Amino acid sequence: MRKFVIGFLVVLLLLPIFEIESEATGSFNDVSTNHRAYKEINYLAVGNIVSGTLNGYFHPGKVVTRGEAAAMVGRALSLNGRKRPTQFSDVGELHFASGYIQSAVEAGVLSGYKDGSFKPGKTVDRGEMAVMISKAFDYEFGGTLSGAAHALISRGISQGKADGTFGADESIIRADFAVFLARAINYKLRIDPKISYPATRTVKSSSIDIHTGPSNLYSKVGTLQSGTQLSAAYAVGPWVYIRSGSLEGFVHSVYLNAPFSSKKVLNQQMIVIDPGHGGTDPGAVGYGLKEKDVVLDTSLKIKHYLSKTPFQYKLTRETDTFITLENRVAFAKRANANVFVSIHANAYNGTANGTETYYYGYNSSSADSQLLASKIQGRLITAWQLNDRGSKHGNFHVLRENMMPAVLVELGFIDNKTDNAKLASDAWRREAAKAVYWGILDYYKEKGFYVTHLYHL
Ligand SMILES: [Zn+2]
Known part of the structure; x- marks a missing residue:
């Protein structure tokens, strides 16, 4: 009996190292070029938005925990991920996602439970994922699961299930989470990709680079000079998807004449x-x-x-x-x-x-x-x-x-x-x-x- 108890305690103590979103990025041994989510997982990996284990495994079929989801969404939105004390009783400063959890909560993307816990190891279901992405990307969804599911489906980020439902209470695996997140970030990865550009901005710094994703880690596709006018589509954290002439991609909003985020209301x-x-x-x-x-x-x-x-x-x-x-x-x-x-x-x-x-x-x-x-x-x-x-x-x-x-x-x-x-x-x-x-x-x-x-x- 004692042996069992000790074994159980050891497993509990070791649990954090099974969280995957804590290690290095790169191409993954278990995501081959013909994996159905290869393109999306690698798009996110380039920007360090997803990561795998130190020895190069992504574990695409593993369920996503709330801690991992906070880290992935937090990196996508350029939130402050520095490990620090949080407001939650069960997320210590040393937890791999403490910074992202606290930042995501402060950003209104995630919330904790009434008892003061966050439950970072709890599995995320498809409904929670849809709400999380709707909040992260400022989709109007009326605060409901069905609204969030509709927000994703109408944008070509998600398809419903074959049976016509969204499967809101089914656990989501890492491959699918990556697909949805990548599509939310880059509309070109969406089903039937099309967007509108509701805003215009002017480049205010001497010149700004356009990247293929929302961070400097993504390759540069062009440069815009000071005073250039551009059309802006949507925000990903402080980054904005823009078009100017034949160029399109992400620029950082700090270089624009006015900030861009529909969240700023x-x-x-x-x-x-x-x-x-x-x-x-x-x-x-x-x-x-x-x-x-x-x-x-x-x-x-x-x-x-x-x-x-x-x-x-x-x-x-x-x-x-x-x-x-x-x-x-x-x-x-x-x-x-x-x-x-x-x-x-x-x-x-x-x-x-x-x-x-x-x-x-x-x-x-x-x-x-x-x-x-x-x-x-x-x-x-x-x-x-x-x-x-x-x-x-x-x-x-x-x-x-x-x-x-x-x-x-x-x-x-x-x-x-x-x-x-x-x-x-x-x-x-x-x-x-x-x-x-x-x-x-x-x-x-x-x-x-x-x-x-x-x-x-
Ligand atoms: Zn006083």
Whole structure:
């Protein structure tokens, strides 16, 4: 019995090395040129989107795990795959796909389970695959399995089964996953390939290369000079499939005059506003004014502005209640927040004064957090004209522990006479709320989101 238990434990410990998507790429011993998925598997292998074992096996007939799927889709979309801690109880930093899993979840391509797990070793079925690809490539699918199946079939990425069904609950094997992924990436691999080019762009850098796939690993088919106009079909992560004259292929969107991704719409963005303190915790106090009241009222005013826009939004509290820092972070995670803004007021010695905005400088969202902080700070300074204490790194729980871009705004010093007068004023609080809203909007604008004058409240 003990021997059996030990044997079982050893198998459990060894399981991760059976994950295939962890090793080198190249041509595979078990995918010959006459394999039905040879073309698609090798197309993906060129870009390092799929890989096999170190000794050169792809295992085309093996089922796909959620971890492997995250890695393949993540590489296709150029997501950050650096191994790192994740939000899931069963995906440690050392898991081969930890980075891709976390990135794919942050990108809204995959999600975990309600119990906080991701189940990276669980087999993917055809239905889940269809949803995953629909989300990864921004297909409208109505959030249903049948919608996702239709999205793939209508694009020539998948055919239904011979019996007229999609086989949504059947496990998918690596060869088929590769076929679907390759077709989603490169329309020329699709059944009856045809696409439209709904957008036009201009080359903004001195010259850009066109590749046969969405990475520099793919061969170059041509170069476009600065100012060249091109037609754009669809995005694969930051890459865009384009046509210009007789040339077509993938270019990186960073070299175009405007970003390209249909995912960049505000209505998919969830903003969480976090009024600091509350209930038994008054926060800072000055001239009879409590921070918890000032920041709640300001946050409710931000909510009012957000309610007039396509943004989704939630507040961690809308009444005078106490919430722990941990629960504020948990709230934002549950809400799938894309942006987290915590509202506070400062206090020091009565002399210190001014507005400052903090971000955490050492996590995967730091660059975006910094950008968001600088945009909000800029708007607040313009609106309130208090001393500009800048946007800067701060090691606050709600900034450090949140995965999404997160900032903490200190509107002003509640114990400073000048600042306090503005914090105490309903009209000035409305100006502050508007400034925070405008800062969020500026951030999304800079991130390439579609922002019209209608949102310029
Ligand atoms: Zn505070």
